[in-house]
Amino acid sequence: MAKEYLGEFEELILTMVAALQEDAYGAAISEEIETRLKRDVNLSAVHVTLYRLEDKGYIKSSMGGGTKERGGRRKRIYTVTSAGMAMLRVMKEARIDLWKLVPQLKISGL
Amino acid sequence: MLRFLKWFCPAHLYEEIEGDLIQKFEKDVKLLGERKAKRRLLWSVVRFFRPGIILRRQKTIYLFNTTMLLNHIQFSLRHLRRKKVSTLIHITGLTLGISVCLFVFLFLHQELSFDSYHKSADRIFRINSVWSESGKQFDMYATPTPLAQAIRSDLPGIKNVVRALPQFSSMIEINPSNRFKQERVLIVDSEFLDVFTIDVLSGDGHKALRTPFQALLSEATAHKFYGNENPIGKIFRFRNEFDITVAGVMRDLPSNTSLPATILLSYVENENFLNNGDTWYFGDFPWAKLQAITFVELEESTDPETVKKNLSTIAEKNINAAPNIDKAIRGHVEIQPLKEIHFDNIRFGGGPWIKSIGMSWLWLFGAIGIVVLSLACINFLNLSVAQAVTRAKEASIRKVIGARRRQLIFQFLTESYLLTLASGALSILIVWLTMKPINLILERNFSPQLLQSPVVMVTLFASLLLLGFLAGIYPALMIARSKSTRSWKPDVISWRTSWLQNGLVVTQFTVSASLAIVVLLIARQVGYMNVKDLGLEKENILQVRLGGSEAIPFVNQLRQLAGVKEVSLSRSAPISDDHWWNTISEDEKSERQSVCAIYGDEHFYSVYGLTLLSGYIPAKSSDADSSITRVVVNEKLLKALNLGTPHEAVGKHFWWGNSVEIAGVVADFNSEPLHYAISPALIVQDASVYTQANIKLEPLHSSNVINDIEDAWKKNFPEGIYESKFLNEQIDSFYRVESKFYSLLSLFAFLAIVISCLGLLGIVSFVTLRRVKEVSIRKVLGATASNILTLLVQQFLRPVTLACLVAVPVSWYAVNTILSNYAYPVKITWDLFIIPVTALIGISLIVISFQTVKTSLTNPADNLRGE
Numbered sequence: 001m002a003k004e005y006l007g008e009f010e011e012l013i014l015t016m017v018a019a020l021q022e023d024a025y026g027a028a029i030s031e032e033i034e035t036r037l038k039r040d041v042n043l044s045a046v047h048v049t050l051y052r053l054e055d056k057g058y059i060k061s062s063m064g065g066g067t068k069e070r071g072g073r074r075k076r077i078y079t080v081t082s083a084g085m086a087m088l089r090v091m092k093e094a095r096i097d098l099w100k101l102v103p104q105l106k107i108s109g110l
Numbered sequence: 111m112l113r114f115l116k117w118f119c120p121a122h123l124y125e126e127i128e129g130d131l132i133q134k135f136e137k138d139v140k141l142l143g144e145r146k147a148k149r150r151l152l153w154s155v156v157r158f159f160r161p162g163i164i165l166r167r168q169k170t171i172y173l174f175n176t177t178m179l180l181n182h183i184q185f186s187l188r189h190l191r192r193k194k195v196s197t198l199i200h201i202t203g204l205t206l207g208i209s210v211c212l213f214v215f216l217f218l219h220q221e222l223s224f225d226s227y228h229k230s231a232d233r234i235f236r237i238n239s240v241w242s243e244s245g246k247q248f249d250m251y252a253t254p255t256p257l258a259q260a261i262r263s264d265l266p267g268i269k270n271v272v273r274a275l276p277q278f279s280s281m282i283e284i285n286p287s288n289r290f291k292q293e294r295v296l297i298v299d300s301e302f303l304d305v306f307t308i309d310v311l312s313g314d315g316h317k318a319l320r321t322p323f324q325a326l327l328s329e330a331t332a333h334k335f336y337g338n339e340n341p342i343g344k345i346f347r348f349r350n351e352f353d354i355t356v357a358g359v360m361r362d363l364p365s366n367t368s369l370p371a372t373i374l375l376s377y378v379e380n381e382n383f384l385n386n387g388d389t390w391y392f393g394d395f396p397w398a399k400l401q402a403i404t405f406v407e408l409e410e411s412t413d414p415e416t417v418k419k420n421l422s423t424i425a426e427k428n429i430n431a432a433p434n435i436d437k438a439i440r441g442h443v444e445i446q447p448l449k450e451i452h453f454d455n456i457r458f459g460g461g462p463w464i465k466s467i468g469m470s471w472l473w474l475f476g477a478i479g480i481v482v483l484s485l486a487c488i489n490f491l492n493l494s495v496a497q498a499v500t501r502a503k504e505a506s507i508r509k510v511i512g513a514r515r516r517q518l519i520f521q522f523l524t525e526s527y528l529l530t531l532a533s534g535a536l537s538i539l540i541v542w543l544t545m546k547p548i549n550l551i552l553e554r555n556f557s558p559q560l561l562q563s564p565v566v567m568v569t570l571f572a573s574l575l576l577l578g579f580l581a582g583i584y585p586a587l588m589i590a591r592s593k594s595t596r597s598w599k600p601d602v603i604s605w606r607t608s609w610l611q612n613g614l615v616v617t618q619f620t621v622s623a624s625l626a627i628v629v630l631l632i633a634r635q636v637g638y639m640n641v642k643d644l645g646l647e648k649e650n651i652l653q654v655r656l657g658g659s660e661a662i663p664f665v666n667q668l669r670q671l672a673g674v675k676e677v678s679l680s681r682s683a684p685i686s687d688d689h690w691w692n693t694i695s696e697d698e699k700s701e702r703q704s705v706c707a708i709y710g711d712e713h714f715y716s717v718y719g720l721t722l723l724s725g726y727i728p729a730k731s732s733d734a735d736s737s738i739t740r741v742v743v744n745e746k747l748l749k750a751l752n753l754g755t756p757h758e759a760v761g762k763h764f765w766w767g768n769s770v771e772i773a774g775v776v777a778d779f780n781s782e783p784l785h786y787a788i789s790p791a792l793i794v795q796d797a798s799v800y801t802q803a804n805i806k807l808e809p810l811h812s813s814n815v816i817n818d819i820e821d822a823w824k825k826n827f828p829e830g831i832y833e834s835k836f837l838n839e840q841i842d843s844f845y846r847v848e849s850k851f852y853s854l855l856s857l858f859a860f861l862a863i864v865i866s867c868l869g870l871l872g873i874v875s876f877v878t879l880r881r882v883k884e885v886s887i888r889k890v891l892g893a894t895a896s897n898i899l900t901l902l903v904q905q906f907l908r909p910v911t912l913a914c915l916v917a918v919p920v921s922w923y924a925v926n927t928i929l930s931n932y933a934y935p936v937k938i939t940w941d942l943f944i945i946p947v948t949a950l951i952g953i954s955l956i957v958i959s960f961q962t963v964k965t966s967l968t969n970p971a972d973n974l975r976g977e
Contacts, residue, residue: 027130031137043130043154047123048162066129069136073129 006058011091013049017059018080018088025064025075026050050078058084115155118164127158178517179524186525189501196493197529199872203865204533207486208577209540210861212570213548214479216541216560221472224366224452228307230407233269234448235414237261237404237421238458241392241441244693244702249457252390252400253443258299260424261404267412272301273377273402274369276462277386281831283347284335291831292331294463295348296371297384305407306369313342313358319376324357326374332359348375350829352383365556368452368461369403388462393435397428403461405448418445438702478858481621485862487581488614489869494526494585496611496876505589518590519583526582527575534574551853611873612909618866619913619950620920625859626946627921631928631936632852638936639845645779645788646684647719650807651837653683654819656800657827664826665803671822673808673815678717679800680710683837684793685780687844694790695765696751703750705766706781706791709799715742715776717806725760725774730795739794740773741766747790748775766792783844787933863950867957874906875961886970898966903958910954914947 006014016032017024030046033039053059064077080088115131116124131154138147190197225231237257241248258271277295296302300319303310310326318324325346332341341356348354354375363370378384390400408417421443429441446458452466460466505518513521538561545556560566656664661679668677682688690709693702712727714720728740745756753759756775763769770792781791807815816834823832842849885898921943929935 025130026126027133030130030134042157043134044157044160044163047127047130047158048160051123051162063126067133069133070129071132073125073132075129076126 006087006091009045010049010053011088013046014053014058014080014084014088017050017053017078018085021079022077024078027070027075053084054078057081058087115158118159120163123163127163131155178520182521182524183528185521186528189525190528193497195875196497196872199868200490200493200529201533201536203486203489203868204530204577204581205536205540206861206865207483208533208537208574209544210482210858211479211573212537212541214475215569216556216566218472218476219566220366220556220560221452221467225368225448227364227366228305228448230305231448233408233410233412234305235406235408235417235445236448236451236458237406237443237445239400239425239441239443241439243392243436243440244438246693246704248390248392250390250400251403251451251458251461253402253404254397254399254429255384255402256396256428257424257443258402258404260428261406261421264424265417265420267409267417268406269409270301270305270407272299272305272405272407274298274302274405275377275384275386275402276369276388277375278388278462281349282335283350289831291833292372294371295373295375296369297375297377298371299377302374305405308363309361311359311361315358315360318357319374321357321376322378323352323354324376325354326358326360327356328360328362328372330362331372332356368448368464370463392439392441393432395432395434397432398435398439398441406445414445414447421445482858482861482865483577485618485621485865485869487577488618489865489872490526490529490581491584492611492614492869493872493876494522494582495588496873497585501585501589515590519586522586522589523579523582526586527578530574530578530581534570538570551850615866615870615873615906615909616913616916618862618869619910619954620916622859622862622866623914623917623947623950624921624924625855625862626950627917627943628924628928629852629856629859630946631925631938631942632848632855634936634942635929635932636845636848636852639784639848639932639934640842642780642784642934644685644841645720645777647717647806648685648837648841650809650811651683651717652805652807652816652819653835653837653840654803654805654823655833656802657823657830657832660826661800661803664822667822667826668803668805668819671815671818673811674805674819675808676713676717676806678711678713678804678806679797679802680708680714680804681796681799681801682708683804683840684708684710684714684718684720684791685782685837685841687783689781692766694747694751694792697765697769700765703790705747705750706789707766708781708791708793709796710793710804711795711797711800714793714804717804720779721777723775723777724756725772728773728795737768739766739768739770741770742774742776742793743772744776744788744791745778746788747792750790770794783841784934785932863953867953870906870910870954871957871960874958877905878902878961878965882965882968882973885965886968886973889970890974895966899959899962902962902966903955906958906962907951907955910951914950917947918943 012033013029016029020028020032026043026047029050030041030043033041033046050059050061054061059078059080061076061078064075066072066074115128119127131151134154135147135151138150141147142150228234236251237253239250239253241250255273255275258273261268261271275297277297279291279293280295281289282292283289298319300316302308302319303315308315311329313326315326318326327335327341335341335346335356336344341359344356345353346356360374384401386401392398392400406417408414425442429435446454451458452460452464453469453472454460455466455468455471501522505513508518508521542561549556656679665677665679668674681690689706691704692707694705695702712729715722715727722742723745725742727742743759748754748756748759751764753762753764753772759772759775762772764772776793778788779791780788782789805819819834820832823830881902885902888898888901889895922938925938925942929938
């Protein structure tokens with residue numbers, strides 16, 4: 001059965017939410033991606049993806065406290081739901097299964 | 111910057127996004143400096159302007175809107191229910207308008223799509239031939255049959271050439287007990303299936319059309335011939351002579367094709383087979399014999415101009431340089447795009463079966479549709495404006511409670527949309543139900559399925575939306591604009607709108623009166639053409655088509671029958687739209703003029719009551735011992751050739767292919783439908799061309815005679831199919847266009863009057879109700895009921911009368927234009943204008959009285975008590 005499918009960027013964001021734990025909100029996620037993956041992401045793209053993931057039920061959100069660096073605005077902190085965790089695990093296993101199919105010789109040959 | 115974000119961003123998301131943006135901005139300032147950070151911030155904000163963010167708000171907006179919309183709908187429904195009369199008037203008027211418009215749209219849609227469904231329609235051209243004979247030009251859609259071969263071998267850049275030979279009323283025999291005449295048979299080359307888009311459902315179409323005497327039947331024809339049996343391989347007899355094998359079935363051709371064939375027959379070089387009885391001759395060699403319609407499909411790269419040039423070389427070589435062509439005759443060929451032939455009603459026409467329709471007619475119908483619809487819209491507008499006064503109170507209260515201007519406008523638009531959509535739905539129903547009778551009147555073939563086509567659906571819906579907006583926006587704006595304090599006093603608005611209302615009433619009644627006048631004119635013209643003295647007898651004459659060449663025994667039997675006065679053989683009646691035209695001149699050298707050549711025997715004159723002025727009626731046109739042909743001519747011919755008085759002319763000769771002698775002169779008679787003036791005509795005997803028996807019956811004949819005639823016919827021509835027609839029926843059929851136009855136009859006029867009167871009724875009842883108090887006070891002060899009635903009626907009769915006055919010059923122009931089409935127009939008299947105008951004023955008077963009488967009779971105490 002074709003289950004709900006996650007895009008590459010969606011998967012990335014979902015992973016980041018899981019990784020950042022208590023600190024998972026829009027700006028932090030985009031910063032983390034920029035520093036760790038050296039990948040330029042746009043804030044709006046991150047937000048849209050977060051909303052979409054929330055719609056799909058993989059993450060949930062609550063308003064957190066404001067800090068001075070945000071001019072007192074509150075953050076929306078995201079946490080991964082159990083469905084989101086399951087999804088991440090399924091995707092990881094699928095990835096590994098596929099890796100096993102790749103002939104190792106060819107890789108080392110490169 | 112962030113204001114922009116706040117504007118488009120959903121409120122519940124705004125705070126965190128703003129926070130994230132600020133956080134990023136602060137970081138950017140540290141890393142990149144303030145200018146660059148600002149630029150980045152700007153860019154980030156702009157990037158947030160995306161559906162994923164903006165549309166997240168929709169949920170809340172929709173929620174808000176539906177509640178408001180439901181509220182609007184509820185209020186509108188309440189209001190519509192309360193004002194039953196005006197709602198009824200609104201819906202009736204709009205429904206009529208939309209229905210007419212819908213029909214006009216369907217009609218135009220069908221006409222404009224003619225022949226464009228073929229895949230390569232843009233590259234298909236019809237070849238027409240143009241002939242000139244002593245100054246007279248003949249534009250023919252038919253071409254000589256060898257033309258196709260010449261094009262095939264000599265012309266570059268042509269993908270396909272195809273000939274199509276139309277056959278008229280061909281006798282078909284399925285078996286000896288099942289014989290009938292079949293219309294719309296087409297003999298074609300096999301390329302026909304390549305050039306035109308035709309679905310062959312079973313059998314190999316190309317193979318069938320390449321094999322002699324094979325046929326493709328349309329589905330409907332196959333069903334008509336063989337019922338539910340498989341038609342393939344069946345054999346039927348064509349014109350009592352050829353056995354045709356059915357080799358395939360094609361899908362019925364659509365109604366918007368100029369060649370609606372029921373049967374396609376393969377092309378066989380056989381003179382009898384190809385001859386359709388309607389061949390034009392401009393000489394006695396194949397290239398001067400016009401029989402086939404020729405179509406070419408050009409290669410994509412071919413320029414039609416070069417084809418034109420090459421074609422004229424072909425025509426020069428084969429026609430004008432032919433050794434045996436008459437030097438007075440010149441022929442050449444032209445090409446015409448397939449898509450244009452349906453609109454060419456001036457030169458070549460739409461082909462053998464479908465009458466072309468001029469663009470100006472299409473414009474006219476479009477205009478009528480729009481006019482009727484505008485009348486309906488005017489009503490709507492007019493009534494809404496009139497009611498705006500009462501609505502103003504409602505609007506004021508809404509404003510006081512806190513409604514915004516936009517919401518007010520929206521509410522009134524909702525009402526107008528409710529009405530338009532309801533009328534639209536009703537119109538579809540009406541059109542659906544009246545499709546059949548309208549098809550009969552228009553002789554069209556609309557199918558109800560047309561309503562379901564996406565083009566029609568989308569256009570209809572879009573127009574309804576536009577219509578609802580147009581009709582509703584003015585009253586809505588007007589009400590919404592009014593200051594709430596002033597709206598408590600309704601008179602401010604009512605004063606300002608009265609000129610507008612009157613203007614609209616004037617427009618409506620001008621249109622109605624003009625249409626009524628034109629309808630009356632056409633009725634008179636048709637009536638006049640029916641009673642005008644044609645110079646010949648038209649009652650009690652039965653024309654019977656002969657079933658074979660041996661007509662004498664049949665005629666003799668007819669003469670024995672009780673009730674038959676006289677019988678004559680001829681090619682056609684003296685009045686016909688199917689005469690043969692030739693040229694005549696004083697002698698061989700002098701200038702030629704066209705003449706109508708009528709073929710009939712010596713009894714022809716007494717059957718049709720033609721008056722012999724001088725000379726005699728020859729028993730035979732030519733004797734065995736002399737080669738001279740004796741003819742009877744009309745007075746007009748004497749005038750055309752300067753042959754003097756009827757008495758002087760007898761015995762004189764003139765040139766008609768040969769020198770002919772005038773044996774007698776008959777008084778002028780109309781040889782053609784009354785659109786045309788009397789033309790020079792000659793009557794000559796030639797037994798070989800007679801195709802009908804003309805039977806003069808006793809004035810009070812019993813119906814037995816007609817049965818007896820049919821029995822006699824069947825005995826003499828057992829092979830054929832009996833066809834008969836009374837002359838006066840045939841004459842009526844000449845004026846079918848007029849009667850069709852008349853029935854359509856009277857329908858339009860009727861609708862226009864109904865719509866206008868509905869509008870008037872609405873306004874009258876409204877305004878009168880508003881003046882009830884004024885009337886009551888007048889009564890209290892001593893005015894009588896009749897005083898009041900005059901006062902009220904006057905107010906409304908004034909615009910109607912003005913409209914009638916405007917309508918007179920407008921319709922005068924229309925009437926003159928229409929009459930210029932007839933050689934025998936009726937005289938324009940004053941009563942032509944006075945009768946419809948008076949009638950219209952009378953009708954509107956009745957409409958006005960409904961409400962005004964009631965108001966003027968009310969007891970003032972009842973109305974004044976309230977305050």
